[in-house]
Amino acid sequence: MAVETIQLLTPEGERVEHPDYPLELTTDEVKSLYTDLVLVRRIDTEAIALQRQGELGIWASLLGQEAAQVGSGRALGPRDMAFPTYREHGVAWCRGLDPSRLLELFRGVSHGGWDPRAHRFHLYTIVIGAQTLHATGYAMGIQRDGAVGEDGEAVIVYFGDGATSQGDVNEAFIWASVFNAPVVFFCQNNQWAISEPLERQSRIPLYQRASGFGFPGVRVDGNDVFACLAVTRKAMQAAREGQGPMLIEAFTYRMGAHTTTDDPTRYRLASELEAWKLKDPIERVKAYLVRSGAAGAAFFAEVDAQADDLGRHIRKTCQDMPDPQPLAMFENVYAGPHALLDAEREQYAAYLDTFDSAEAAR
């Protein structure tokens, strides 16, 4: 089977057409996409710096995957629901989440904590692939609510190339297929599952797996924000209208380490990274804007200034983030009273009080 990759913007910033994915974007829309790409990269840069300074325990970098995330994230409607992995900072941004909320998890002050319903953006899921089943179940709920149709709702779920080996992902494919659930499977194939290359997960291109499950799959240039936007838009609309699931493989590259604790020099060649730098997702939009005369130095400087502001905001909110109170760990475990946990909470509170009274007696 020939491998086709949908591309609407070349690495050199040249616009190309695809008959199945017509895309009309105003200059303002392109500028806005560019702005998001730059801001999302800045979130990443700041977070890595904060980790290096000891403010975060760990950070999972999205460097190189900005177009896949912003393109797909901007394709979602306000009522669509997104289920992320732990790396979808760009999608979170598109769903209106303050990036400092993401830092809570990586700083260790909460396990997430934003309101998934308000943002239509579920909590990060760390166990690989588990969220694909949640997304599929949620999509089955949409069906039961009668919310499928022209004005319907759909779900998008993110996962990586490594996750495609997980049982849960394969089970999610089966469920979505046999129940025709309105869910789009968005696989960011960033070529590496920590140290394991794609070849350790699959002998065939990932998007081709969809056909075995009975629904369409497509590969999109994951570094092309236009293509990611157009392909996701179309898949989401098809899902909303009741045409069932689809697999999108966004072919991209993890330009950074898996997380801040990883050292990619142990398992991959620097030349590979250099080759992918030429396909940078931001540079090609910039080239397109310059080439078409739509934007000049003033615009780019303005975006950079916006990024600086965002960086300051992230640093400040991170450093100001208070540690939770010790007894917070007992909260929200159960919806109602739980005699044993309530007793443990009481005992631990009393134990903590002994330090206070010892302090007072001194």
Added chain:
Amino acid sequence: MTTMTLSKALNAGLRKALEDDPKVLVMGEDVGKLGGVFRVTDGLQKDFGESRVVDTPLAESGIVGTAIGLALRGYRPVCEIQFDGFVFPAFDQIVSQLAKMRMRSLGQLTVPVTIRIPCGGGIGAVEHHSESPEAMFAHTGGLRVVACGNATDAYTMIQQSIHCDDPVIFFEPKRRYWDKADVDTAAGLSAAVPLDRARTVLEGTDVTVLCYGPMVRTCVESAVAARADGRSVEVIDLRSLSPLDDAAIMASVRRTGRCVVAHEAPVTGGLGAEIAARITEQCFYQLESPVLRVGGFSAPYPPSRLEEHYLPDLDRVLDAVDRTFAA
């Protein structure tokens, strides 16, 4: 008041829950047309339709994982895991996803999923069909774990579990599915014993026997036999395994001064160990003898021709009762 089997009582409870709340769904393998391999869901799909009583693909992680998604959308799924030994493919979804969702979201998400698991041995089944994995779930914060022991409780407890906003692991004693008891389907749930409370099945003064699920009947039979020897045995059906009803346990043990915990699961790291530790912590000075455990051995469940040796029976419970008096 109607006399019905435990299996039928569960069926009636599920039916009531489906009638009362359109958000309640039943899902699992063979729960539709077949009515479940134990017929617990018999006739439900016919009456409530395929979108509310869902025959799922054959994958347990998928059943629980999609139930979580449905719960996030506002539904109340009741999953059936066909047999105890098949729950492990769903272990991550239960322990890492379902149990933690509420806490991870700072209380913003509620996942009221009930997972029904037929448990225990004694039906001559092949391997993986006779296990008692309750301690693994009772060990997990965020879950509630309950076990019904008779038809009366089965009817109310399944409804209470479905109403509960927390995830509930609901153990059904499969060798007692055909035991009959009186069930009052006209009485509302408000009259029922709360889901997290134990129930005294038989009052006694000399020794407390704690049990749940399939062992309740065995322990009652043991108590009756002990009476012939002049021993007054109090039998308590724990019903709730997480949380344990400490208050009921301690009140009884303080009176009797002796305690035996009986379950089919292996005693090592089992509920009996937890209960014995709690009794030691809370009423050590009222004890006349050590708390004893009767249960399965620390070996895999044996082939069914040997299961009568593995499962605690009337004699093994009585033996333990005797030993609490030997000290």
